[in-house]
Structures are given as C-alpha cells and as structure tokens.
Amino acid sequence: MSTSTARGRRTAKPKAQKPAGSSEPYLRITGLWKAFGEFLALKDISLDVNQGEFICFLGPSGCGKTTLLRAIAGLDPQTRGTISQGGKDISELPASGRDYGIVFQSYALFPNLTIERNIAFGLENAGRPRAEINARVKELLDLVGLPDQAKKYPAQLSGGQQQRVALARAIAVSPGLLLLDEPLSALDAKVRVFLRHEIKELQRKLGVTTIMVTHDQEEALSMADRIVVMNHGVIEQVGTPTQVYRHPASLFVADFIGxxxxxxxxxxxxxxxxxxxxxxxxxxxxxxxxxxxxxxxxxxxxxxxxxxxxxxxxxxxxxxxxxxxxxxxxxxxxxxxxxxxxxxxx
Known part of the structure; x- marks a missing residue:
C-alpha cells in the first residue's frame, strides 16, 4: 500500500540519479529546459544513465518524454541545460555530430531501397569498404532473424519485420547510444509482446546503452533496467520497475503504473x-x-x-x-x- 496526502502529491524534486555502484555515467543530463514559446515542455531535467543500461521514459501523452529524447538526439535542441555523452559535452552538437542510432515510431525505412540497402545506408555514408558493408549487413540480418529477406523491399514485409530492419539499421554503425521512439506502438498486441523480448535480448547481447520512449506501462516494466516516470515536463520518479511499482514516489506514479x-x-x-x-x-x-x-x-x-x-x-x-x-x-x-x-x- 502507498499513501499520499489528500492535498496533493509530494513535490520533492528528484535528483539526478544513477545506479548504485556505477562510476561516471555514460550519459549525463543536467538542468535541461525546453520551451516552445511560453510553453515549458521540459522543466529542469537532470538524469544520469550508466553504460549499458536500458532506460525507459514512461508517461502519458504530452508529458515531455519524446521531447527529452529528441533533445538528447539533437533533433530538437534544449533551450538551456547541458548533455554529456562519454564524458564529452554534446549540448551544442548537431544531430549529425552525435553518436547514436535511432528507431522512430514510423520506422522511416526507405521504400525504394531493398532491406540490405536500408541496413547498409549508414555504413555507406561513413565510407566503409564494400566487403565490410556486405559482411556487416549479413551479420545484422542474421542477428534480427531476417537472413532471407535481404533482396525484398519494406512494403513486402510485415510491421514486425520492418521494425527489425529499422533496429538493424540503427545499430549498423555500432553507436554508443540507441534511441527508440515508441518503436512497438504501431504493432498488434501479440507482436508487441514478442518483439519487446527480442529487443531486450538484443540490447543485452550488444551491451549498447539504450533509451526507449513509451506510454505502455507493461513495456517499461518488462524491458527497462530503470524507468523514468514523467509528467507535465518533470521527472516524477526514477527507479527499477519494482521500485516504481511497489514504492511509488507520488500519487501520480502510483495511479499511472498498474x-x-x-x-x-x-x-x-x-x-x-x-x-x-x-x-x-x-x-x-x-x-x-x-x-x-x-x-x-x-x-x-x-x-x-x-x-x-x-x-x-x-x-x-x-x-x-x-x-x-x-x-x-x-x-x-x-x-x-x-x-x-x-x-x-x-
């Protein structure tokens, strides 16, 4: 059982948090704000993410979770505050200068390119040798369970298969950070359950630091090492799935999860x-x-x-x-x- 005062939730501001026993965090967000005109989408966000962690940004629509992900990616830079990755300040770097792979909700595959060309896109832009590209594409197709789909086009694949291709493309260049923007939301329930296990196992195998945005509590509870619960542009609680479920820090967290x-x-x-x-x-x-x-x-x-x-x-x-x-x-x-x-x- 949890309790909260009837006058409203406790408002102690969460501090920047990282897992117990970790050293310097791989990703550090400090005092991040994002304004759209007079509307504050993010309000003084601070968060530490450790190397190899799987973090979920969880909250209702409009809570700021996707805005925070886009700020990390440099797609929609913060109004003020700092972001560092691997000890390097990336706050002012453009998206092209940051070390991450990203999977969007729509997957954003190139419809006119085959599956192998979609996966090879980042490697080709990086000027990798053709033999290396071919070997890497084959490795990734095997890794995501699509070894026989190389010559097909995105429209010939199911939604779940397209999601795997988007994931393979995102990790093709071995990024230090993997960003997932509600990658399972367009899929039916059974496929979502199957793929969330596949994504978690793949992340564990690769050891890549991963941040996923979701509004689905079950996804966050089953996949994340830690969950960042957001509401109205602030962090309500950061903790393991067990912590946020059994020991919610506010009435909002208790009510939103489960x-x-x-x-x-x-x-x-x-x-x-x-x-x-x-x-x-x-x-x-x-x-x-x-x-x-x-x-x-x-x-x-x-x-x-x-x-x-x-x-x-x-x-x-x-x-x-x-x-x-x-x-x-x-x-x-x-x-x-x-x-x-x-x-x-x-």
Missing part, C-alpha cells in the same frame, strides 16, 4: 480508517494523523467469503479485514475484476 484502488481515508495514531474498519500499513513517510489517499493494488486484495469475525476465527492471514459488497464482476481472460461498493467503503 491498476490501483484509491481510497480517501484518515490516519490517527499511525492507523488508517476505511469506514469503521482500522487498517495498518507500512509507509514510513506517511503522516501520523490527517487525511490521506490510500492506494491499494488489486493483487493485494484477497477475497474471503466469510465476514471479518469468521475470517479471523478461521485464521485468515493479515489483520486488514474489511467487509465489502461485490457490485459486479468482469471476466478478463486470465483473471476476474471485482467492483466493490457498499457503505463500508464510503
């Missing part, structure tokens, strides 16, 4: 009251008394057919027993969702 039950309640002497029932919870930073919002994950609620007194008598685990009424049930395939009501939750 399903939640938000219940207005009061705390007195360290205990919260829901209706007439007193419940206990672990929340070190919760107030000792006053109004709070209790956030309970559905998986932390265990239905019991007996009333509270009978449940205690039968030795039910846990002290937090609340009498509720089931208003309706939804069948969602692998589980049921129960909608609860009644005066005990009022």
């Amino acid at each position: 399903e939640t039950n938000k219940i207005d309640t009061k705390v007195a002497a360290g205990k919260a009251k829901i209706g007439k029932a007193a419940i206990t919870f672990k929340a070190e930073d919760a107030p000792k008394s006053g109004e709070v919002i209790a956030v309970i994950r559905p998986e932390d609620v265990i239905p019991h057919s007996a009333g509270p007194k009978r449940a205690k008598a039968r030795g039910s685990r846990g002290a937090n027993l609340i009498d509720v009424k089931i208003d309706s049930m939804e069948f969602l395939g692998s589980y049921w969702r129960a909608h609860l009501g009644g005066t005990s939750l009022a």
